[in-house]
Amino acid sequence: MVIVYRSNTGFTKQYAEMLGKAEKMKVYSLTQAGELDQGTEVFFMGPLMAGHITGVDQAVKRFQVKGVCGVGMSPASQQVLDTLSKANYVPGAPIFYLQGGWAPKKVGWIKRRMVNMVTRSMRQALREKGSRRTPQEQKQLDFLEKGGSFVAFEHLSPIRTWMQEQQPQK
Ligand SMILES: Cc1cc2nc3c(=O)[nH]c(=O)nc-3n(C[C@H](O)[C@H](O)[C@H](O)COP(=O)(O)O)c2cc1C
Incomplete structure (x- = not known):
């Protein structure tokens, strides 16, 4: 599995790069991901815009999306995650939320x-x-x-735990 992200103001890119480094995974922007084979297994990360994860539709069309993460400006909560899951359903893929920032x-x-x-x-x-x-x-x-940033490495814990659980089936 590789990480593919979309980022407009840089917060999602920061998270994607941190996650890639921590989990020793390759990281591609959605543009760079053009070089990947169709159907590659990816973890997709994108910024929230009016509740929608930017780029997720393109990622789903091209790749096998195994997990999705939305990055927004509101503090993380169960309510934010529930709303996000309803608006950005990807079959079989768990959804995560990270607080990024506002620029x-x-x-x-x-x-x-x-x-x-x-x-x-x-x-x-x-x-x-x-x-x-x-x-x-x-x-x-x-x-x-x-504006400001809430990007923090600790926020990645639930995603890292989930990724580590995926490894035996690789
Ligand atoms: C037009 C617009 C709509 C946005 N809608 C949301 C939203 O629905 N929920 C949210 O939490 N953040 C929202 N945001 C904030 C961004 O998702 C947030 O700044 C994010 O960290 C940007 O990530 P990026 O730096 O990777 O582009 C919105 C930002 C813009 C510009």
């Missing part, structure tokens, strides 16, 4: 506006708290307004 300066204005519309009420509520914001809430507000 408003690296996306075009239309996309920035789309995200800002979704996070508007949250930003407004946090701003209205003023000096009553907890340090955690301040961090969240800075993240939504200016």
Whole structure:
């Protein structure tokens, strides 16, 4: 199995490279993956856009997708994972979620506006708290307004465990 990823602002690429290094697996961007044989077994990773994992449809058409991971800006939770699984069903492949980051300066204005519309009420509520914001809430507000990264190696644990379970059947 190899890792194939799609990334617009770099967070998914960081996770894919970290995972590849840790699990000693080859890593290809979706473009580079053109050189792979059709039907190659892949673990696909892509950024979330309006709940959809970008690139997963292309990956499913070309490869044998054994596992999928969506990378988004919201904190990981069971609810996020459930919603993700419903909207991005790949037969026989488990789905994972990783919190990446938000890089408003690296996306075009239309996309920035789309995200800002979704996070508007949250930003407004946090701003209205003023000096009553907890340090955690301040961090969240800075993240939504200016961007930031939550990429962390530890988040890869569930994926690494699953990958290690796959090995005996290789
Ligand atoms: C137009 C647009 C829509 C997005 N929709 C979602 C979303 O539905 N859920 C989410 O958690 N993050 C969403 N994001 C945030 C990205 O998924 C997040 O920044 C991700 O880490 C980007 O990964 P990348 O750097 O590999 O491109 C959206 C971003 C953009 C620009």
